[in-house]
Amino acid sequence: MPRRRYWLSYVYVLVGALLLFSGFVLLYPVRHVEGFATELRISIGSNLIDLVLAVLVLQPLVLSLNRNAVRWRNRLDYRDVIRRINKAEDRVDLWKYWTGLLEPPHRQAFVTAVRAALDRGVRFRILLTDPSCPDAAERARQVAPTDAVTAMRQNIEQLAELTAELPSRNAELFGVRISAFGPAHAIYRVDDWLSYGLFRDRRVSENSQREVRVRGDLGELALEAFANRWDSAGLQGIAEHYTMCLRFTAPGEVVEHDLRYVLHDGEHWVDVGPHAVGPAHDVTVCGRGDERYVLADASPETRERALALYAAKYGPDQDAALLRLINP
Secondary structure, eight states: OHHHHHHHHHHHHHHHHHHHHHHHHHHGGGTTSTTHHHHHHHHHHHHHHHHHHIIIIIHHHHHHHHHTOOEEESSOOHHHHHHHHHHOSSEEEEEOSSOGGGSTTTHHHHHHHHHHHHHTTOEEEEEEEOTTSHHHHHHHHHHTTSOHHHHHHHHHHHHHHHHHHSOHHHHTTEEEEEESSOOSSEEEEETTEEEEEOOBTTBOGGGSEEEEETTSHHHHHHHHHHHHHHTSTTOBOHHHHHEEEEEEEETTEEEEEEEEEEEETTEEEEEOTTSOOOTTSEEEETTSTTOOBEEEOOOHHHHHHHHHHHHHHHOSSOOOOEEEEEOO
16 A cells, blocks of 8 residues: 555656646747736636635535545445455454344354454454343343343354354454443444444334444544443453352362352352352452452342343353352
8 A cells, every 4th residue: 555655646746747748838839929927827826716725625624524424324234244344454343232243144154254354364342241231131121022132142152152263363353342331332343434323212223324434523433432441441351251260268178160150239149050169168259369258148039130130141041059249
């Protein structure tokens, strides 16, 4: 690209020189005509006024309109997004509750495009929503009868499978984070192309899409919101989303387990499952210092609510033995 611009500048200089020479050839033979100098000054003056008007007024106006142009679409074309990913050279950003790109009609084509893009060095940032968080439940109520919670969970499961299959050289380019809060916009960004939608009650965001320029005012605002969320505290990678490492201490015994968990009212509920751990153990969270916790039970009603969130996160029919992780 720099070499192309380098030669293009020479083309512009050559065209300008040819135009200047042509003007001289046309004007020189009639230089002795009566009133020639006056007419020439008038022509040059009017052309300079036109040039100033074009450069200072019209060109900035046209550039601004072009920069902030919005193309409205009634529905996001997933096949078009996949085609763009196939041609991507720099980055792909995606911010959704869940995305149809990972649903059966498009999943295989999307995965193939992602693998090819990663081989070209394209960087991905995918930000989805925890299906067990309150925002996910609210969104599910808004779009019912669409099973939004299942769609969110399956999206994360499929990304986990894809991430596990990636070679190490590509894994660092493929960023996936899970948020406990819903997105401000639905964003699909491929290089300099950006499509975003707003979330409305009982409507999926793909039903009303705005295609804008990444470097336009609307594009910059949308990407700023995405960047702020991507860099915010509290986001989790896929591994952190699924399990947490706990160290259990009892007389004569110290063991570590990676346990499934769910958050309910700000408390961690962990699935102790077949592990022989319980309230008799002191618990610390791996990598978080020496702060002590204990495992405790709760009322049947509270446990049922926690189990419902656990099913939203890991799927139904989970035989979970949940205990609360609390400060003693």
